[in-house]
Amino acid sequence: MTYHLTLTHLYPDHLNLYGDSGNLIVLKRRCQWMGIDCTVRSLTMGEVIQPGETDLYFMGGGQDTDQVAVVDDFHALKAAAIATDTEAGVVFLGVCGGYQLMGHTFLMGNGQETPGLGIINVHTRAPGSALQQRCIGNLVATLEPAIYAEMVRLYSTPKTIPPTLVGFENHSGQTLLGPGVQPLAKPIAGFGNNASGDYEGARYRNVFGSYMHGSLLPKNPHFADYLLGLALRRKYNDPTLRLPGLNDLEELAAHHYAVDRYGGQGSHQISHRS
Amino acid sequence: MRQLLLIPIVAFAKLLTLGLRLSGRGSGTALPGYLVGKYFPFVLASLIRQIPTVIVITGTNGKTTTQTMLSAMLSPRVGDRILRNRAGANLRQGILSELLKQSDAWGRLRFTHAILEVEEATLPRLASLLQPRIIAVTNLYRDQLDAYGEIDRTEQLIRDGIAQCPQAQVVVNGDDPRTARLTQGLPNPTYFVSLAETYARLLPYEGQRRSPEPGQQGLVATQITVNADLTTDFAVAGAIQSQSIHLPQVRTVSPGFFHVYNALIALTIAVLLGIDGQMALQGLQTFEPAFGRGEVLRRQVGSKGVNYRLLLVKNPASFSLSLELLRSIPALKLVLAINDNTADGRDVSWLWDSQLERLNQAQLDWVICTGVRARDMAVRLKYALDFPPAQPVPTLESIQATIDLSFDRALDGDTVFVMPTYTAMLEFRKLLGKTLDRV
Incomplete structure (x- = not known):
């Protein structure tokens, strides 16, 4: 039987700040290499979606004006359908500005907190102290053990996968997880959700947020497979469904290099701006 | 005063x-x-x-x-x-x-x-x-x-x-x-x-x-x-x-x-x-290409000479347009050299906004990835190409090793196209005997 997935790229022409469409390039190719039939559709301003049309949503970050513009459109035309989907376990990935936008409040470049989409219970606030802090640099984080354990069991034949995620963060917003939301990973180097450096990313049902650019999925192929696996298991109602293990020689070489080069302590930096 | x-x-x-x-x-x-x-x-x-x-x-x-x-x-x-x-x-x-x-x-x-x-x-x-x-x-x-x-x-x-x-x-x-x-x-x-x-x-x-x-x-x-x-x-x-x-x-x-x-x-x-x-x-x-912007450097060892044409890449726009240009080159020999120093941009996400997919229409003879972020470049290339290259893509962090390997692979009179980020371009020029002075 041939599996089929529909991926939806939210606001690709507005939320396209920095390389985040690499995540869709990766999902699409990996589907192709695994023999999964895959359609990528874009959903932009003025367009309507019905529940049940999508197996995986992706949303990147944008410039301030664009992020503000999509909030109104989202609430008017898309929020109800997407909330129905995500509550039913449809996969959703938001990166950086997209992650902030998914929450109840997000932060504009001028420091103003603005109501977000509210599909995951996180809040993003302005940096608290008088110093304006920006978290910028390479980010290496250890996956939450429960998530890592699920990833390991995803493959039809045993496959060695790293317990880490690697990427590059660049944000001043400080994200705090609310009740019912689990962290995705714990930073080894860099900050993640906020300057405390305690956690990186968020998970609620199959909704995931992360601050990692790089892009996120190319150097973290195990996370890409995990998202595809969750989407297939939900769609085909088969919790034991397994994925074939692809040869990820290049991806894992880049991953391990980033862990070795940037994963040491002291490689992170807060820039202070007056 | x-x-x-x-x-x-x-x-x-x-x-x-x-x-x-x-x-x-x-x-x-x-x-x-x-x-x-x-x-x-x-x-x-x-x-x-x-x-x-x-x-x-x-x-x-x-x-x-x-x-x-x-x-x-x-x-x-x-x-x-x-x-x-x-x-x-x-x-x-x-x-x-x-x-x-x-x-x-x-x-x-x-x-x-x-x-x-x-x-x-x-x-x-x-x-x-x-x-x-x-x-x-x-x-x-x-x-x-x-x-x-x-x-x-x-x-x-x-x-x-x-x-x-x-x-x-x-x-x-x-x-x-x-x-x-x-x-x-x-x-x-x-x-x-x-x-x-x-x-x-x-x-x-x-x-x-x-x-x-x-x-x-x-x-x-x-x-x-x-x-x-x-x-x-x-x-x-x-x-x-x-x-x-x-x-x-x-x-x-x-x-x-x-x-x-x-x-x-x-x-x-x-x-x-x-x-x-x-x-x-x-x-x-009388104009000659500026410093790494289409400039040609030559490496001569004995009777064999190879030209290196440097096409600086700074951002997705310059990368995509230079790739478009290379579609017309027969038997393209290509070096992609990506560093992540401050002058290059420390975040390499921009590689994913660059349309490497344009290489699917090029006549690629061989390609080598090099620089501090050679491995990131190799991943980008893997996802861009519709068909994997006949031979594996060498991924060498060292630019000197890349010059040596590309020189070995090229024939006398060949031109190798090099697409470097800024500091990789400086390193290439230095290793090929050009100093910063010649602007």
């Missing part, structure tokens, strides 16, 4: 530059300017106002090439003495360092023109000091996000810079919506350069392309042909200050559409400075 103060300051700066070079700690392009600018902020204005005509070139891509082309057009005119800052030394300290270096022991500058490339975000901090007669903006693309921030903001900064100079004539890329609208609502006389519609459509601009207004001043390139050796031929027509311009045959030795814009901007500025179109064209023929 201040003129007298210049003497010890200039002497200090010159000694510091000499010391830095002798000790091998740098080329002296930034530190003298940084220190002098910090402790004696009046020096920049004292020096620059001695030069009667200041021309500023800014924009994401093409600053250095436009500056080099314009110098080539002005140089033949008797009596013109041109000062320019070095490629890439386009922040305040780099410009000040160059002025200090070029001044005599009394702090005097005997130049008729300063042609300065200025980094985009630096423009509003320098514009009123420099009081340029002409400001040119080549284009506005997303660049390194970690260095520059949002492009909306960069556009605003350039506009702020122009607004400080209401007398300045402004030359902009008329096809790029972001640059075409820069002087809307400002009093500055504006000249637009553009490509004929068929070509402009191929370029990755953001937003709706603006249609030329009737009576608009500027230059248009038509009949653009990229030749097998990557030189580009085109025709130019237009009007600048009641002067009608017709140049049926123009050639740039730099490869690609970008450089057609650069040539049009340089031509427009030259005409505004009173140079005859034909004479400007003669100057353009």
Whole structure:
């Protein structure tokens, strides 16, 4: 039987700040290499979606004006359908500005907190102290053990996968997880959700947020497979469904290099701006 | 009084530059300017106002090439003495360092023109000091996000810079919506350069392309042909200050559409400075590609010689357009050299906005990935190619090892195309025997 997935790229022409469409390039190719039939559709301003049309949503970050513009459109035309989907376990990935936008409040470049989409219970606030802090640099984080354990069991034949995620963060917003939301990973180097450096990313049902650019999925192929696996298991109602293990020689070489080069302590930096 | 103060300051700066070079700690392009600018902020204005005509070139891509082309057009005119800052030394300290270096022991500058490339975000901090007669903006693309921030903001900064100079004539890329609208609502006389519609459509601009207004001043390139050796031929027509311009045959030795814009901007500025179109064209023929922007370096070992053509990549726009150009090369031999130093952008996410997929239409003989982020490049390439290459892609962090391997793989007389980020380009040049000095 041939599996089929529909991926939806939210606001690709507005939320396209920095390389985040690499995540869709990766999902699409990996589907192709695994023999999964895959359609990528874009959903932009003025367009309507019905529940049940999508197996995986992706949303990147944008410039301030664009992020503000999509909030109104989202609430008017898309929020109800997407909330129905995500509550039913449809996969959703938001990166950086997209992650902030998914929450109840997000932060504009001028420091103003603005109501977000509210599909995951996180809040993003302005940096608290008088110093304006920006978290910028390479980010290496250890996956939450429960998530890592699920990833390991995803493959039809045993496959060695790293317990880490690697990427590059660049944000001043400080994200705090609310009740019912689990962290995705714990930073080894860099900050993640906020300057405390305690956690990186968020998970609620199959909704995931992360601050990692790089892009996120190319150097973290195990996370890409995990998202595809969750989407297939939900769609085909088969919790034991397994994925074939692809040869990820290049991806894992880049991953391990980033862990070795940037994963040491002291490689992170807060820039202070007056 | 201040003129007298210049003497010890200039002497200090010159000694510091000499010391830095002798000790091998740098080329002296930034530190003298940084220190002098910090402790004696009046020096920049004292020096620059001695030069009667200041021309500023800014924009994401093409600053250095436009500056080099314009110098080539002005140089033949008797009596013109041109000062320019070095490629890439386009922040305040780099410009000040160059002025200090070029001044005599009394702090005097005997130049008729300063042609300065200025980094985009630096423009509003320098514009009123420099009081340029002409400001040119080549284009506005997303660049390194970690260095520059949002492009909306960069556009605003350039506009702020122009607004400080209401007398300045402004030359902009008329096809790029972001640059075409820069002087809307400002009093500055504006000249637009553009490509004929068929070509402009191929370029990755953001937003709706603006249609030329009737009576608009500027230059248009038509009949653009990229030749097998990557030189580009085109025709130019237009009007600048009641002067009608017709140049049926123009050639740039730099490869690609970008450089057609650069040539049009340089031509427009030259005409505004009173140079005859034909004479400007003669100057353009003497132009050699700037520092890593289409430059050819040769490696000769015994009887075998291999050419390395350097096509600097700075951001998704320059990467995608250079790849487009390489589609016409038979049996393409390619080196992709990606570093993540500050000057390259520490975040390599931009590789995923670059259209490596264009290589699917190229006749790829072989490709090597190198630089600090060689592995990231190899992953990007793996996902871009519809079919994996016949032989595995060597991924070598060391640029020296890459030069050795590519030399072994190439045959005598072959050209290897190298697409390096900025610091990878510097390293390539150094390893192939070029120093920073030759700009």
